[in-house]
Amino acid sequence: MKRILLALCVGLSGCMAGPDYHRPGLAVPAAYKTAPGWVKADPADAAPKGAWWENFQDPVLNRLEALVAVNNATLAADYYAYQQAVALAQEARAGLFPSFGLTGSATRQGTGSASYSSNGIHVGPTTSGSFEGQAAWTLDLWGKIRRQVQSDVASAQISAAELANATLSAQAELAMDYVDLRLADANIALLGQTVAAYQTSLRITQNKYAAGTVSQSDVLTAETQLEGARSSLIAQGAVRAQYEHAIAVLTGHAPAELSIPAGPQIARVPVAPPQVPSTLLQRRPDIAAAERQMAAQNALIGVAVAAYYPDLSLSALGGFSANPITDLFSTTNALWSLGTSATEDVFTGGARGQAVAAARASYLESVETYRQTVLSAFQNVENDLSNLQTYALQAQVQDRAVADAARAAQIALNEYEAGTQDYTTVVTAQITLLSDQQTALSIQQSRLLASVALYEDLGGGFEESDLPSAQQIQAKPPFAP
Secondary structure (H helix, E strand, C coil), X not given: CHHHHHHHHHHHCCCCCCCCCCCCXXXXXXXXCCCCCCCCCCCCCCCCCCCHHHHHCCHHHHHHHHHHHHHCHHHHHHHHHHHHHHHHHHHHHHHHCCEEEEEEEEEEECCCCCEECCCCCEECCEEEEEEEEEEEEEECCCCHHHHHHHHHHHHHHHHHHHHHHHHHHHHHHHHHHHHHHHHHHHHHHHHHHHHHHHHHHHHHHHHHHHXXXXXXXHHHXXXXXXXXXXXXXXXXXXXXXXHHHHHHHHCCCCHHXXXXXXXXXXXXXXXXXXXXXXXXXXXXXXHHHHHHHHHHHHHHXXXXXXXXXXXXXXXXXXXXXXXXXXHCCCHHHEEEEEEEEEECCCCCCCHHHHHHHHHHHHHHHHHHHHHHHHHHHHHHHHHHHHHHHHHHHHHHHHHHHHHHHHHHHHHHHHHHHHCXXXXXXXXXXXXXXXXXXXXXXXXXXXXXXXXXXXXXXCCCCCCHHHCCCHHHHCCCCCCCC
């Protein structure tokens, strides 16, 4: 009997119910629409990959980014979620192995009055005992447990990909907040210069009013313009504080614990080489998570199909039982038993069929989610490349507009001081200059944000091979505590 069961186990150990997983194929474009002729095709292997923010060449940003993965509480929670998923996969794998148990007992027996044997010898209380070992093993003949292990391993890989994606998102969010912070600094510096220029204009109007060459309305107009600039300068301080607070939280600090000194707007706008679109399937953690979700759902189909087949279990018991206990481990008191059992639900009212149908539907849902994730990824990269190209052209035009507006404002002020121009012309020219300068700063901000978004949408240096393998996830010995 034992030989028959062993042969059956060996013969069917490689059999698993349900379909084996194959990644579905997708139609992938040969190149990005915007990249040719504008973005270099080389992969820029010498550029930082995981630390993509170093391409912006800002030391403060580098220091802040280094704190995200270490101190961010949300990422710490995602890490422990991954650890939980690994433990669940290892727990499922333990079902492939037999379980062992030990039981020991001792009983003291006696009566309230004296007892004598038939030959008149006094008989006192006696102690009996037993010591038994049990073993049980549910054979995974149809692969139900192995399919569950496959699903749980894939789920652990999903958790690892989600951790990588959350880390990348937090790093990108910090970079964007930092870009916005530096825009606020640039606006504060610009408005400070504007206040100084308006003070000069006010002094000129006051002198001309004292000389009787202009009316008091020119002085009031200059004062109004100056106070408006001062008000905008104060408002920028509040905007800056909000971004500084957001950066503090992303780096795991209370807002009161982090102060970032004022600094210039980032000047360099790096463009990450996008390579060919097909590489994106291995470089984005959200795509990796969606792909692993398909594998997990596919394995669950096998779990549902395996429920059609009977469960076969083996059991064994061995030990000793003796009265009195002093002879417990005598061979004459040994006991043992071997057994096997099979269980099968004969009628379930169609529940098993519906469970299989539900598992297949969940798998097909995950396939469509994967396809949509990939399409959205292509869309995001195309948007980033298009934005970067458009903003670069816009920046060139806007720089010329700022130069022209600065020259026009200076000419208008000189002519007003010479008495050949009214003050309305000066105000109009100065307002135009300030607006063009702020627009130039905003365009640079948009270029930087698009650059950060491109690094994020290209995966930030992530590779699908970075995910832990099934062997790594199951590396912990099944019997380890």
